[in-house]
Structures are given as C-alpha cells and as structure tokens.
Amino acid sequence: MPQRDWRYPQRSEARLQGEVPLFLGAHLGKGPGRRELTPVDRVYAIGDVHGRFDLFRDLVELIRQDQAVLPPAFTRIILSGDIVDRGPDSARMIRGRMALTKVSDRFMVLKGNHEEMMERSLRGDLETFEHWLSLGGEQTLLSFGVDPALLQELVTSETLRFAVEAVGEDVIRWLERLPLTHFHDGFLFVHAGIRPGIPIHKQRSEDLLWIRRDFLDDDSTHGVIVVHGHTVVEGGPVIRHNRIGIDTGAYRTGRLTALGIESGKTWILSTALEPNAHDELANYQALWRESMARASGRVSQEQVGTDE
Incomplete structure (x- = not known):
C-alpha cells in the first residue's frame, strides 16, 4: 500500500529529532501555553507506555498507516499518562514528548500516577x-x-x-504542568478514571490519578465516555457504555494500544503481543470468562484482567 501524507498543503511542519508525526495535520508553533487548543476532527488515545519507546514508535507507525487510508483530518494524539517507569526508555519518552508538546498542541501528554x-x-x-x-x-x-x-x-x-x-x-x-484531563466530542480522557457522582470540575486529582474499583465497578452514566489507562487489561481493551480502558500492560506484554475516535465512532489499534506474553495471558482465561459473564451494559466484548 502506498504511503500517503495527509498534511494540508497550506500548513507547514518540521521534523523534530525524527520523532514528529508528520501526519497529524498539526500547525506547529502552537504549544501548550495556548488557552484554547486548536480544534481537531480525529483523536488517537494511547495507553500506558511505561518506558517502552520501541512500542510507542511502532504504534505511531500503525497510526500513520491508519491515517493513510482514512480521509484527511486534523488529528490529535493523546498519551493517557504513565509514559515513565518499568521499561528501559523513560528518558527518551519524556524528552521526545517534551519537545513535541512545546511545538504542537496536536500532541498531548496527560499526567499519570507515575x-x-x-x-x-x-x-x-x-x-x-x-x-x-x-x-x-x-x-x-x-x-x-x-x-x-x-x-x-x-x-x-x-x-x-x-x-x-x-x-x-x-x-x-x-511534569508539574501536565494536564489531568482532556475533553473531546463526548469523551473524557484521564489517566485512572473519575469518582462516580461527582461533577467533572469537582473531581480530586487523587481520584483522577489513582482510582480503581469505585470507578471500574460503577455502571452509571457519567455524561461522558471516560477513556482511561492505569488498570491493566492484558486480554485487550475494556469497552463499556460508560468507559473504555486502554492500558494493555505494554511494558510486560508488548501490546500497546491506541483508541481512535472520530464523529462518535471508535476503533482499536495495537502492537502485537510479545511471544512470552501468551503463557502469562493463558493464566487469566478463566477470569476473563467469569468477568464477561457478569458484565453488563458493554457495547462490545469485554475482557477484564489485572490491576496494578
């Protein structure tokens, strides 16, 4: 398949140490200091990278290929937090993302608990x-x-x-200036989740960064669909009517996941599981079947894995 670059011809972009995704349609020079972000039509939210720059690079290539077969659209990539720790390349993840967020608001990093x-x-x-x-x-x-x-x-x-x-x-x-949340077209992006029943503007940072069961087990409608990481689901993303979990344990499974969103539609892109992850995943099959049997309100198959 031929590689196509969906940049708008009147927009100019620049490479940054070979890591700037040129397919975002971004107008570089509008950094995070802007009070209002430039509108976009398409978003890709990426789960917890945890120092696996190799997987991040591979996933960005999958996003580029995805963009090449989709109609042209201004696009934003959102990292859902926890880009550091555990994996070997946290410094590279930070320094590269620092450079990108300084020159373009089409690339965003949310703060995670790490x-x-x-x-x-x-x-x-x-x-x-x-x-x-x-x-x-x-x-x-x-x-x-x-x-x-x-x-x-x-x-x-x-x-x-x-x-x-x-x-x-x-x-x-x-790190201090990283945002905790981002809203786009009915979706709320956050690292861990939200405290059910509390208005978004009154949420505590502790919950946004650390919450687990009180959020994960809640089936109520939040007024938005919450896109989050933080809780590992090694069997694949969790998709429910009120939340989508995209932390697929990249640092130990080799599977890094992105959620694509445009006009209310969603789709999943993931890197491949590493060979040694298959044996570990087999240990969770019974848990997944039990979770799927008792799950309610999901909009597609849900697989629930482990918390960390």
Missing part, C-alpha cells in the same frame, strides 16, 4: 522517592544515566540529589 510520583520525588519528598523507586522509578533514573550502584544503596537525601541533577529542572517543570 508522573506524579516522579514529580513529587524530585521535588524532595524522600518517602515518595523510596516508594517510586520500588514501582519502576529505578528504571527511569537508569535511563537518565544515574549510576546503578547508587540505586542499590540505602535511599538518602544524597541519592535524591543525584537523581534531581540527572533528570534536570526542565523535566521536573514539564
């Missing part, structure tokens, strides 16, 4: 720092060039100082 832990740690919270290291923060610091031997020692304020120097103030400020 970005929040990283931010709080690097602002001097030693207790959070120790907790963050145990949840994948160590891999993030290694990707920024921190000496592995330093991370094997007892966590101290000196360890934290080295971490801050390695990551840099510009990264910390970028």
Whole structure:
C-alpha cells in the first residue's frame, strides 16, 4: 500500500529529532501555553507506555498507516499518562514528548500516577522517592544515566540529589504542568478514571490519578465516555457504555494500544503481543470468562484482567 501524507498543503511542519508525526495535520508553533487548543476532527488515545519507546514508535507507525487510508483530518494524539517507569526508555519518552508538546498542541501528554510520583520525588519528598523507586522509578533514573550502584544503596537525601541533577529542572517543570484531563466530542480522557457522582470540575486529582474499583465497578452514566489507562487489561481493551480502558500492560506484554475516535465512532489499534506474553495471558482465561459473564451494559466484548 502506498504511503500517503495527509498534511494540508497550506500548513507547514518540521521534523523534530525524527520523532514528529508528520501526519497529524498539526500547525506547529502552537504549544501548550495556548488557552484554547486548536480544534481537531480525529483523536488517537494511547495507553500506558511505561518506558517502552520501541512500542510507542511502532504504534505511531500503525497510526500513520491508519491515517493513510482514512480521509484527511486534523488529528490529535493523546498519551493517557504513565509514559515513565518499568521499561528501559523513560528518558527518551519524556524528552521526545517534551519537545513535541512545546511545538504542537496536536500532541498531548496527560499526567499519570507515575508522573506524579516522579514529580513529587524530585521535588524532595524522600518517602515518595523510596516508594517510586520500588514501582519502576529505578528504571527511569537508569535511563537518565544515574549510576546503578547508587540505586542499590540505602535511599538518602544524597541519592535524591543525584537523581534531581540527572533528570534536570526542565523535566521536573514539564511534569508539574501536565494536564489531568482532556475533553473531546463526548469523551473524557484521564489517566485512572473519575469518582462516580461527582461533577467533572469537582473531581480530586487523587481520584483522577489513582482510582480503581469505585470507578471500574460503577455502571452509571457519567455524561461522558471516560477513556482511561492505569488498570491493566492484558486480554485487550475494556469497552463499556460508560468507559473504555486502554492500558494493555505494554511494558510486560508488548501490546500497546491506541483508541481512535472520530464523529462518535471508535476503533482499536495495537502492537502485537510479545511471544512470552501468551503463557502469562493463558493464566487469566478463566477470569476473563467469569468477568464477561457478569458484565453488563458493554457495547462490545469485554475482557477484564489485572490491576496494578
């Protein structure tokens, strides 16, 4: 199939270290400082990357191929948070996404609980720092060039100082400014979910970043369809009438998922499962069948996996 670039001819774009998706129809130079985002017709929401730049690159290529067979449309890519930790390339994920969000509002990164832990740690919270290291923060610091031997020692304020120097103030400020939510055409994009029964504008950041069962088990209509990550569903995206979960455990399964949205229609793009993930997935088949049997209100097959 021939590769086509759906850029509008009157718009100009520029490559940025080979990582700018040229198919977004983006007008570069309108960064996150704008009070109003440029309208788009099509959105791709990507689940938790967790340092797997290799999978992110592959998924962006799948999105590019998808764009090539669809009618031209201004497009936004939204990362649903947790681009850091666990995988080997968190530094590359951060630095590349920092560059993109500075030059185009067609690329957006939402804050996840792992970005929040990283931010709080690097602002001097030693207790959070120790907790963050145990949840994948160590891999993030290694990707920024921190000496592995330093991370094997007892966590101290000196360890934290080295971490801050390695990551840099510009990264910390970028993490602090990441938005918690984004709304598009009846869909609310957020990392973890929302507190049922609470208006969107009154939601607590703690819930938006960390909520699980109170949100996942709720069947009420929220007034929007919530698109979220945070809770791993290794069998594939969860699609219900009130929410769509797109965290497919990329860091350990090799499956990174994007949800396409346009004019109320949705579709799924995913990278392929890695070979060693099939045995692990087999252990969850009984759970999936049970979950599917008791699920209600879903709009397509739902597979419920594990929480992390």
